[in-house]
Amino acid sequence: MSELTQAPSRAWEWLGLTLAETAEGTAVVEMNPTEDMANHAGFVHGGMISTLADSAMGRSIRTIKPGVSRAASFDLKLNFIAAAKIGETLRATAKVVHAGRRTVVAECRVEGKDRRLVATASATFAITREKE
Amino acid sequence: MSELTQAPSRAWEWLGLTLAETAEGTAVVEMNPTEDMANHAGFVHGGMISTLADSAMGRSIRTIKPGVSRAASFDLKLNFIAAAKIGETLRATAKVVHAGRRTVVAECRVEGKDRRLVATASATFAITREKE
Amino acid sequence: MSELTQAPSRAWEWLGLTLAETAEGTAVVEMNPTEDMANHAGFVHGGMISTLADSAMGRSIRTIKPGVSRAASFDLKLNFIAAAKIGETLRATAKVVHAGRRTVVAECRVEGKDRRLVATASATFAITREKE
Amino acid sequence: MSELTQAPSRAWEWLGLTLAETAEGTAVVEMNPTEDMANHAGFVHGGMISTLADSAMGRSIRTIKPGVSRAASFDLKLNFIAAAKIGETLRATAKVVHAGRRTVVAECRVEGKDRRLVATASATFAITREKE
Numbered sequence: 001m002s003e004l005t006q007a008p009s010r011a012w013e014w015l016g017l018t019l020a021e022t023a024e025g026t027a028v029v030e031m032n033p034t035e036d037m038a039n040h041a042g043f044v045h046g047g048m049i050s051t052l053a054d055s056a057m058g059r060s061i062r063t064i065k066p067g068v069s070r071a072a073s074f075d076l077k078l079n080f081i082a083a084a085k086i087g088e089t090l091r092a093t094a095k096v097v098h099a100g101r102r103t104v105v106a107e108c109r110v111e112g113k114d115r116r117l118v119a120t121a122s123a124t125f126a127i128t129r130e131k132e
Numbered sequence: 133m134s135e136l137t138q139a140p141s142r143a144w145e146w147l148g149l150t151l152a153e154t155a156e157g158t159a160v161v162e163m164n165p166t167e168d169m170a171n172h173a174g175f176v177h178g179g180m181i182s183t184l185a186d187s188a189m190g191r192s193i194r195t196i197k198p199g200v201s202r203a204a205s206f207d208l209k210l211n212f213i214a215a216a217k218i219g220e221t222l223r224a225t226a227k228v229v230h231a232g233r234r235t236v237v238a239e240c241r242v243e244g245k246d247r248r249l250v251a252t253a254s255a256t257f258a259i260t261r262e263k264e
Numbered sequence: 265m266s267e268l269t270q271a272p273s274r275a276w277e278w279l280g281l282t283l284a285e286t287a288e289g290t291a292v293v294e295m296n297p298t299e300d301m302a303n304h305a306g307f308v309h310g311g312m313i314s315t316l317a318d319s320a321m322g323r324s325i326r327t328i329k330p331g332v333s334r335a336a337s338f339d340l341k342l343n344f345i346a347a348a349k350i351g352e353t354l355r356a357t358a359k360v361v362h363a364g365r366r367t368v369v370a371e372c373r374v375e376g377k378d379r380r381l382v383a384t385a386s387a388t389f390a391i392t393r394e395k396e
Numbered sequence: 397m398s399e400l401t402q403a404p405s406r407a408w409e410w411l412g413l414t415l416a417e418t419a420e421g422t423a424v425v426e427m428n429p430t431e432d433m434a435n436h437a438g439f440v441h442g443g444m445i446s447t448l449a450d451s452a453m454g455r456s457i458r459t460i461k462p463g464v465s466r467a468a469s470f471d472l473k474l475n476f477i478a479a480a481k482i483g484e485t486l487r488a489t490a491k492v493v494h495a496g497r498r499t500v501v502a503e504c505r506v507e508g509k510d511r512r513l514v515a516t517a518s519a520t521f522a523i524t525r526e527k528e
Contacts, residue, residue, distance in 0.1 A: 010169070035142055045141070045186075046186050047182055047183025051182065054178050058178075078182075098516075120518065211361075213362045213369060237343050252386065254343060310447075315443025319441075338477070341473045
């Protein structure tokens with residue numbers, strides 16, 4: 001749920017999210033989970049993985065043409081596949097699967113060390129396109 | 133993805149999650165979103181709402197009998213309904229919908245001020261039951 | 265994905281779906297699974313349960329005010345909880361959780377014999393409201 | 397929810413599902429939607445698309461090694477992207493994304509005429525592996 005400016009949001013800064021790569025229809029976002037993000041078992045809290053995936057998907061839809069002036073996710077789905085460790089860089093690769101006039105569907109893969117698959121995700125966004 | 137001890141996890145402390153109520157099959161968890169949790173539009177980042185819901189559902193499954201010694205969510209689904217404001221207390225009410233021998237399904241409603249519905253969620257957990 | 269007329273659709277007739285109850289914001293739809301709907305294990309194919317839930321949720325949104333002239337589901341999520349038997353009446357109770365101007369979120373419970381919970385579901389619909 | 401024999405199930409026959417291609421970790425299943433599958437708007441009922449996707453994903457997990465003797469989906473998620481027409485061949489390409497000891501995650505794309513994207517899907521299955 002964000003107006004799409006270019007500077008990182010407060011949440012991105014706080015969580016240490018960084019944009020590693022971007023191209024039309026894709027975005028790769030990284031996070032280095034800190035001790036603060038640990039769940040009871042000492043692994044990364046699922047919600048943090050969910051946040052990373054949501055952020056990468058939200059970022060990927062800024063790359064489409066014609067541009068998107070406003071976007072709000074109304075649907076987010078995660079499949080958790082493997083536990084992620086504190087300190088292990090997590091890399092979320094998001095891809096726009098469908099870009100309509102009013103909705104966008106994106107998918108995401110979250111990988112840990114040695115490209116181990118940690119989670120997959122999908123999301124739907126309600127968007128407003130920029131005037132041309 | 134957590135072993136189920138009683139003290140709050142690091143992530144709960146960091147995010148300011150508090151257990152407001154609990155009973156067999158339910159848990160109510162609250163969060164006061166800080167400025168750090170803001171997205172570009174100045175509202176609460178969807179990932180934070182997702183984290184709150186996941187936490188409440190994870191907590192709700194600790195309440196079932198016979199007890200659960202280990203639990204890992206492998207599926208998390210959010211429907212975002214209304215934007216949440218920084219500073220507005222968010223209240224997640226989670227309920228166990230089905231408790232099997234190896235899996236549990238939980239649902240959650242996240243409400244903001246004046247019980248405005250902010251999001252609904254569901255999740256599936258793989259569990260190990262305690263020996264009796 | 266349907267214009268919302270009152271007669272049953274071809275699919276409803278073919279699948280034997282019947283509207284058991286309706287009120288503002290809710291609809292109860294029933295199906296008697298036939299041998300044709302059996303999967304390899306001899307239970308009801310998950311897709312048929314999914315179809316029943318989708319139908320009940322789609323029907324529930326016809327009941328809101330102001331009325332809905334067009335609706336298209338763009339998101340459907342099922343949690344399968346127990347196998348359903350051929351011949352066992354399945355009853356899907358759908359409820360509108362949120363009715364916005366352009367989107368509606370619905371939830372559904374599918375129950376079998378003796379109200380055994382078979383599945384839960386949620387869906388999001390893009391809608392057009394009737395002019396008043 | 398099926399024991400995994402090789403002959404088509406009753407539901408596959410009834411719905412006209414055919415296996416077009418298969419390889420380790422993937423399966424392509426086709427369906428020619430009949431008039432019986434029409435919703436009110438005259439397009440293919442979303443539940444039928446859901447059934448096709450679920451079937452293709454269930455079929456894909458039969459291809460992994462070591463083999464799967466039993467499988468039950470407990471989670472199914474659809475994103476509907478474009479309406480599908482009666483008579484238009486629908487092609488569901490399913491892929492195993494993660495194959496663990498007890499769970500499998502699969503994804504699926506459903507395409508219509510000219511490879512137009514109709515829906516995407518994901519599912520999680522609880523499995524039992526064959527003894528070696």
